[in-house]
Amino acid sequence: xxxxxxxxxxxxxxxxxxxxxxxxxxxxxxxxxxxxxxxxxxxxxxxxxxxxxxxxxxxxxxxxxxxxxxxxxxxxxxxxxxxxxxxxxxxxxxxxxxxxxxxxxxxxxxxxxxxxxxxxxxxxxxxxxxxxxxxxxxxxxxxxxxxxxxxxxxxxxxxxxxxxxxxxxxxxxxxxxxxxxxxxxxxxxxxxxxxxxxxxxxxxxxxxxxxxxxxxxxxxxxxxxxxxxxxxxxxxxxx
Amino acid sequence: xxxxxxxxxxxxxxxxxxxxxxxxxxxxxxxxxxxxxxxxxxxxxxxxxxxxxxxxxxxxxxxxxxxxxxxxxxxxxxxxxxxxxxxxxxxxxxxxxxxxxxxxxxxxxxxxxxxxxxxxxxxxxxxxxxxxxxxxxxxxxxxxxxxxxxxxxxxxxxxxxxxxxxxxxxxxxxxxxxxxxxxxxxxxxxxxxxxxxxxxxxxxxxxxxxxxxxxxxxxxxxxxxxxxxxxxxxxxxxx
Amino acid sequence: xxxxxxxxxxxxxxxxxxxxxxxxxxxxxxxxxxxxxxxxxxxxxxxxxxxxxxxxxxxxxxxxxxxxxxxxxxxxxxxxxxxxxxxxxxxxxxxxxxxxxxxxxxxxxxxxxxxxxxxxxxxxxxxxxxxxxxxxxxxxxxxxxxxxxxxxxxxxxxxxxxxxxxxxxxxxxxxxxxxxxxxxxxxxxxxxxxxxxxxxxxxxxxxxxxxxxxxxxxxxxxxxxxxxxxxxxxxxxxx
Numbered sequence: 012x013x014x015x016x017x018x019x020x021x022x023x024x025x026x027x028x029x030x031x032x033x034x035x036x037x038x039x040x041x042x043x044x045x046x047x048x049x050x051x052x053x054x055x056x057x058x059x060x061x062x063x064x065x066x067x068x069x070x071x072x073x074x075x076x077x078x079x080x081x082x083x084x085x086x087x088x089x090x091x092x093x094x095x096x097x098x099x100x101x102x103x104x105x106x107x108x109x110x111x112x113x114x115x116x117x118x119x120x121x122x123x124x125x126x127x128x129x130x131x132x133x134x135x136x137x138x139x140x141x142x143x144x145x146x147x148x149x150x151x152x153x154x155x156x157x158x159x160x161x162x163x164x165x166x167x168x169x170x171x172x173x174x175x176x177x178x179x180x181x182x183x184x185x186x187x188x189x190x191x192x193x194x195x196x197x198x199x200x201x202x203x204x205x206x207x208x209x210x211x212x213x214x215x216x217x218x219x220x221x222x223x224x225x226x227x228x229x230x231x232x233x234x235x236x237x238x239x240x241x242x243x244x245x246x247x248x249x250x
Numbered sequence: 251x252x253x254x255x256x257x258x259x260x261x262x263x264x265x266x267x268x269x270x271x272x273x274x275x276x277x278x279x280x281x282x283x284x285x286x287x288x289x290x291x292x293x294x295x296x297x298x299x300x301x302x303x304x305x306x307x308x309x310x311x312x313x314x315x316x317x318x319x320x321x322x323x324x325x326x327x328x329x330x331x332x333x334x335x336x337x338x339x340x341x342x343x344x345x346x347x348x349x350x351x352x353x354x355x356x357x358x359x360x361x362x363x364x365x366x367x368x369x370x371x372x373x374x375x376x377x378x379x380x381x382x383x384x385x386x387x388x389x390x391x392x393x394x395x396x397x398x399x400x401x402x403x404x405x406x407x408x409x410x411x412x413x414x415x416x417x418x419x420x421x422x423x424x425x426x427x428x429x430x431x432x433x434x435x436x437x438x439x440x441x442x443x444x445x446x447x448x449x450x451x452x453x454x455x456x457x458x459x460x461x462x463x464x465x466x467x468x469x470x471x472x473x474x475x476x477x478x479x480x481x482x483x484x485x486x487x488x489x
Numbered sequence: 490x491x492x493x494x495x496x497x498x499x500x501x502x503x504x505x506x507x508x509x510x511x512x513x514x515x516x517x518x519x520x521x522x523x524x525x526x527x528x529x530x531x532x533x534x535x536x537x538x539x540x541x542x543x544x545x546x547x548x549x550x551x552x553x554x555x556x557x558x559x560x561x562x563x564x565x566x567x568x569x570x571x572x573x574x575x576x577x578x579x580x581x582x583x584x585x586x587x588x589x590x591x592x593x594x595x596x597x598x599x600x601x602x603x604x605x606x607x608x609x610x611x612x613x614x615x616x617x618x619x620x621x622x623x624x625x626x627x628x629x630x631x632x633x634x635x636x637x638x639x640x641x642x643x644x645x646x647x648x649x650x651x652x653x654x655x656x657x658x659x660x661x662x663x664x665x666x667x668x669x670x671x672x673x674x675x676x677x678x679x680x681x682x683x684x685x686x687x688x689x690x691x692x693x694x695x696x697x698x699x700x701x702x703x704x705x706x707x708x709x710x711x712x713x714x715x716x717x718x719x720x721x722x723x724x725x726x727x728x
Contacts, residue, residue: 013725015709015718022714026657030715034617038653044663050673064653066578066684093652093676093684098337098576100305103684105652105676139273140305174332174344175277175301179265185283195289198332198344203682204442206305206332206342231254236261237269240254247252337576339544378512413571413583414516414540418504424522434528437571437583443681445544445571445581470493475500476508479493486491
């Protein structure tokens with residue numbers, strides 16, 4: 012019989028890179044099995060894969076991974092959003108990157124993990140629901156693949172749950188500054204049936220930031236009106 | 251850095267209408283942004299939108315919204331069922347209504363919120379699973395859009411989780427009285443992969459009520475046989 | 490008003506067969522209603538239905554049901570995987586079997602319930618995520634319908650959440666021994682948006698078992714590296 016307590020919390024497997032807040036784990040596969048690669052349907056170009064996923068949160072971690080891929084010799088292969096958040100109304104995330112060497116993908120996953128603590132600072136979870144925001148001054152290929160962000164433009168993201176709060180924030184954001192909607196999601200459209208309305212938008216940096224900050228203020232007022240103050244797993248980074 | 255505790259629980263935003271049990275919030279958008287309206291895909295007829303959603307429960311709140319829309323100058327534009335219930339096996343709800351003026355939609359949302367406490371009385375949540383029931387003596391356009399209810403006929407609804415209980419209640423209901431099935435949902439059919447079987451049916455008032463009450467008695471016996479008594483967030487209103 | 494505490498936990502309904510770990514309940518419908526049968530879309534051959542479902546876990550219970558159907562005069566009609574696990578990142582299960590007589594299906598459900606405690610022994614749930622494993626020396630029609638198992642061959646199953654752990658286990662399993670992948674699932678492919686990667690495989694008994702055990706060891710090391718030890722609702726049965 013398996014005795015799980017005989018296993019150490021200090022993992023020595025070569026596949027293990029590290030963990031971060033929000034039940035985030037980063038792993039590396041050095042030479043992926045060919046039978047498995049065919050099943051994955053992500054092409055046969057890379058045998059070195061980086062794997063990154065969290066139980067809770069999507070935009071923050073994907074913004075971290077976006078910077079990681081930009082600054083390393085790696086490519087984003089897939090981004091998926093499971094319906095998770097450990098009982099809350101949103102998503103987690105699951106992404107696969109490829110690189111020519113195990114050390115390339117390991118470096119990218121290390122960067123993503125270290126930046127995740129920062130970007131998790133714009134997640135607000137109360138007893139009633141949650142809000143998530145993200146901002147990038149220059150979107151890369153991870154944010155393009157995940158949310159349709161315009162490459163090289165500033166990118167903003169907002170999600171609100173219960174979904175009504177997300178819609179009202181979305182309306183507020185696009186009125187606050189001139190931005191272009193690149194993705195609009197609801198429980199039945201684009202999300203994996205999460206209890207959220209999500210808006211992703213591109214534009215000039217000042218405009219995008221103003222839209223995010225305006226929506227955040229309104230969203231927090233509405234979420235708090237539901238009766239409890241949110242916890243913030245990181246430190247708010249948008250001022 | 252954002253200090254969330256500086257925000258009051260007494261929301262003064264014009265968008266805020268109110269809250270109700272089961273993490274229900276009702277909001278109003280007075281003049282929806284055109285770029286957003288196009289993304290929403292609900293037509294351009296209305297600029298005044300009412301938004302209504304909950305983390306837990308669907309049939310009860312939608313029965314409340316059905317009465318609200320019937321008694322005001324508003325129209326139901328969309329009903330979506332997120333997979334939520336805060337970790338339980340069912341849905342929440344997310345609905346958008348339109349009206350010619352902000353006061354029309356605000357009035358409808360106010361009515362829906364006040365009736366939600368009543369209709370939440372037929373939700374039963376135990377440690378093992380949940381049951382939800384609804385009854386309307388005359389279904390309106392919200393129940394038609396959400397569940398295929400026959401307009402103007404009595405409407406009954408049952409959901410059971412784990413899904414087995416829902417199926418056995420469904421069989422019991424249609425044997426208990428002559429009713430017409432208008433919607434049958436399972437984890438892979440119609441639901442958003444909730445752990446429920448759901449039956450919605452129309453017919454004569456006495457028959458529909460008898461079918462609901464018979465299924466409720468059986469469902470409660472089976473749910474309680476799983477080892478714990480359910481909580482009821484409201485007050486049972488079906489006798 | 491309904492007084493739920495007036496109902497006994499000792500259910501005397503003929504529909505009730507019993508319960509098992511992981512909020513599993515087994516029920517029987519002796520003569521299913523024809524209007525309901527048509528809605529179910531599972532054919533009209535059987536009027537005696539067995540219904541089996543759980544809030545948490547899939548492969549373990551379906552392995553139990555597989556043995557139950559093999560050893561009785563019953564047929565598997567449907568297997569569905571709701572997105573559930575009571576707030577965790579995986580599935581529950583919901584299956585319907587048919588038989589010529591109520592006693593046939595009741596016997597099968599009884600067997601499935603009694604075996605579920607055993608097969609639940611390979612489910613590991615920590616604060617961060619979960620792992621699930623299953624092994625059958627000879628897959629029957631339930632495992633074929635649920636996961637594409639090769640009839641009569643040994644069958645192995647692994648699931649890991651967060652999804653990254655599942656992918657790394659999958660790679661490990663197919664390298665550990667010669668097995669044939671029969672199903673590969675991710676949050677957006679095959680699962681109901683669970684936060685898992687799942688691999689199902691068939692092959693020779695020794696190979697399949699070696700693949701499962703190798704992946705289990707790696708998966709447990711990675712899950713425990715996330716900071717907490719898993720609970721096991723049953724007793725590990727794979728050695």
